[in-house]
Amino acid sequence: MKDKEVKTRMKRGFWKPEEDLILKNCVETHGEGNWATISEKSGLMRSGKSCRLRWKNYLRPNIKRGMMSEDEKDLIIRLHKLLGNRWSLIAGRLPGRTDNEVKNFWNTHLNNKRSCRGKKKHVKSKEANTQSTQGKMQEYPAETVSNQEVATKTVLDSWIEEMQDFNCSLLSPLTMNNMPFLEDEPFIPILDDIVLLEAFTSTGKEAWNEIQPFL
DNA sequence: AACGCTATCAACCGCTCTCGC
């Protein structure tokens, strides 16, 4: 009950520049992470969650804003194929970009199901809207996921082979700890290897062509 | 000029995870 009262007293909606300034000062004083304290001490009447979000997506130093470059776009597509909708992980690979930004970018520019709605201009029926919403809700039918796994295995195997040519040893994430791929974290630590491989070899592009028919 | 519709993105919500007790 009290929680609800507190919640309703909290301020919501868009942040004003002066609020941003206060929040920035508070984070500098109390440190990033103590959102409950920051919420309380700032006097902003914003929830800790709201403060955290504003800081993370807008006020944090080194935030890059504006259009995504072709490289960033390409990387988002590749990482999304590997990781799915794990926006924070994808954003972690894009310096200065936030998970929210990557997510929004994907939903507006790269998610075909959604952008199809945009191309159908002046479709007045409500079905157009509900259809696109339903499509968005179910991004990965079970069938697609298994195809994706197969495709990813093919791609990764070729990367691993190539890595071995450089006298490097790299375990397949697909068999690590008998964990299924895309199911748990063991894959994540070797992501750097894959990104490096893409940077140094042409396999990334070739692999991308290979993976396309499965998706 | 007015209206309707779409695209965009900041912010919120609800759930899960983690950690301390």
Place this chain on the structure above:
DNA sequence: AGCGAGAGCGGTTGATAGCGT
């Protein structure tokens, strides 16, 4: 082991700018 609080994440919503008719 169980519980509660706080943090983090992904999905969704809502405001609004911009464009077409």
